[in-house]
């Protein structure tokens with residue numbers, strides 16, 4: 001599906017969802033390297049180094065991509081089933097080691113065919129704490145959020161961080 005077609009569709013769903021259900025999904029946080037009891041899990045491809053004792057990061061830890069990573073390096077947060085409705089993707093950024101100037105975030109709800117673009121964030125200049133990426137519409141299923149290591153600004157040798165995300 002073309003991106004434009006998807007956005008038109010998603011917008012229609014978001015409007016109808018807002019009218020039908022007021023606000024939809026309640027916020028759920030998944031951190032990197034989640035405990036199984038949280039209901040969240042993770043997967044990644046490429047090098048994403050686990051770093052603990054990070055005072056600025058959520059739960060004092062995060063994952064950091066290799067320098068100059070590509071679209072083939074990605075980290076995925078896997079959420080449990082979330083109720084349907086409009087959801088806001090927020091990401092926690094609190095480490096100066098995150099230098100990607102334009103990190104792309106995508107999301108997948110199980111009823112979808114593939115990951116769809118949600119928004120991008122300058123991890124280097126983002127304020128410390130929760131940053132809003134964009135809105136998506138969930139369809140009462142498990143959801144996944146993905147960030148790739150590619151820096152879409154064209155900056156080279158930057159590193160991408162993966163800390164907590166919220167839907």
Ligand SMILES: [Ca+2]
Nearest residue numbers: 058059061062
């Ligand atoms: Ca963390």
